[in-house]
Amino acid sequence: MSKEMKFKEIIAQYCEVSAKDMKNALRFREDLGFSSLDFMSFLGELEDEFDVELEQEKATSIHTVGEALELLNELEMAG
C-alpha cells in the first residue's frame, strides 16, 4: 500500500469518507466532521505509523487533508 493511501486510511477511521474518495482539498473539521480530539488522536497515529515527531502547535494549524500530507512529507524528508 502506498504511503498516501496508508495516510488516508488513518483519516478514514475517523469519518464516513473512504480512503479512495479522500480528496486533498477536504477540510478535517468542516468536511470530514473531525472533532478537536479526533484530530489530535489522528496526529498521534501519524507519529506512530510514520515514525515522525510533530510539533503540536504547527500541526494544529492544519486545515485540509492535503496540508497534513504535505507536512508529513516535509517531516519525512527532514528526518
Add this chain to the structure above:
Amino acid sequence: MRNIRDIWDKAVYDFRDITALRWLEKKNIHEKSYGELDHIIRNVRTLLEKENFRGSHIALIGASSTEWLEGYLGIVTGTNIAVPLDAGLPDDELIELLNRSDSEALFLGASRANLYKKVYENCPKIKRIWMLTENEFSNFSEAEFDVPGAMEYEIATIIYTSGTTGKSKGVMLTQQNLSDNVRAVEYDAKPGCVTLSVLPIHHAYCLVMDYLKTLSLGATICINDSFMHMVRNMSIFKPEVMLMVPLMIETIYKKIAAAEADAFLRVGVNKDDGSSEVGISKAESSTEESSLMIKKALAAKVFGGNLRIIFTGGAHLDPFYIEKFAEYGVDILEGYGMSECSPVITTNTVSNHKPGSIGRPVDNVELAFENGEILVRGTSVMKGYYKMPAETEDALKDGWLHTGDKGYLDEDGYLFINGRVKNLIIMSNGENVSPEEIENKLSLNPLISEVIVTGENNGLTARIYPETELVDKKGLSPEELREEIQRFIDEYNSGQPTYRHITAIVIRRTPFIRNSTGKIKRQDALKENPAA
C-alpha cells in the same frame, strides 16, 4: 480532621513504597513513590512558610506534571490556598485572573515561561514565581520543620469556572468540601491500581477524582503527556481505570470500530493459512465465541488490555457508547458534578448503575428540585464565588446550590438530566463555554450588529446579523462580507484555547427574534425573523 492534609498523610503512611506517579520523558518511563512525593511536598510546604506565605493565594499555571501535583499538595496540605488556572488561556486573561484572585505567588509551567516577566510587570501582588520544573523543585531546601494542616472550614482551592455573565467566577472550595467529596465518592481501586490521567488538571473533576481520590486509595497515577498520545500511552501504561469526557470516548470508539471492521475483514481475507492478524482462524471467526476473541484482542490493542472502568462526566454521553464499550469488557460509569460541588454530585458505580442516568447522589449530598432545576445541598457545596457576592447570592439560597441544570429522579433514585436553565454551552470535552463572553468580544467588530453563539456539531457556531448600513456603505458583496468576517473570526480564534474556537459562521438575512423586553430569544436563534 476533615482536610486534605489528613488524606495525604494517611496515604503516605499506608502506601509509602507504592508508586504514586508514572510519567514519560522522551519515551522513558519515570516514577515516584508516595514517600518520594511526600518528601518534595514537605519541602514545598515549608518553603512557603519560610517565605511568609500563610493563608496566601498561590496560583498554578501548567499542564499535569509531577511538579504541578507537588506544588498543589505543598500549598493545600499547609495553610495556603491553591488557584489552579488553565494554561491554555491567552496571556491577558491569565494576568487578569492572577490579579482578580489576589494571587501572591505562582508556580509556572515551562510551556508558559513567556509569562514570567509579564506577570512580574503586570501583577503587583505576585512576590515569587517558581518554575514547575524538576530542576527548580530539586533546589528547594530540605524541610527542617513542618507546618500544620489548615482547618476544615478554611478555603483550600479557588477554581475558575465560566460565568454566564461573561466573567469567569472563582469557586471557593474549603478543605472539608474537597476532603468530603474525596471520601464520599465510591471508586473501585486497590492499592497499586494503575490509572491514566488524561484530563486537564486545573479542572475540579480531574484534580479531585484523578488525583486526590486515587491517591487516597494508594493508586498509581500515570500522567498522559498529550491527547495526541493517549492511545499510545494506554498501551504503554496499561491502566485499569480512566476518567474521560464524552468526546474522548467518542474518538476512541471511532478508532476501535474501524479496527474491528478491519480485523473481521482480515479474518476473511487470509485464506492461505487460515489465520488472521488478530490470532484467530477463519473457521473460528464465524462463531460468537471468536467474535468475543476478536474484541478481546482489540481491547488489548487499543485500551492496553487491563482497562475495566471509564468514569465520565461533564457533558451528555449517548448510552450507545456504554453498550458498545461493555462488549470490550469496559464499564462506562457516568456521573454528574460541577466545580461548585467539589465536584461530584451523583455517580453510577460498578454495583449500581443505569444507562442514560448520571447515577445516584453521593453520601454527603441531598438533592431537591425547583421548577425542574436541580438543587444541591451538602458538605461539598462551595463557600461562594470569590469576591462576587451578587453571583454567590444568586447561586446559593439557604444552603441550596442552584445548578442551572434541569432533571428528575426516577423511582430507584437515579438522576436524569433533561435541560439547562442557564446559557452555558457544555462541549463534549466537558469544557463549559459562556456564549455571552464570546459574543461580547465578537460584537466589537463594526460589521457585526448582532451575534449569538450556539453549540453545534461539537463546535461553536457564530450566528451573525451584519451591520447592514456599513455593509452597504463599503459596498461589500455577500462573499466579501463573509470573507471579512471570517478573517476577524480567524484572528479571534488564534488567541483562544481550542474549545473556544468558532468553527462555523452563519450570516443571517434578518435580525434575531426578540422577546417583549427586547432580549434576543436564544431558543429561536436558528430561525430567521418573519417580522423583519
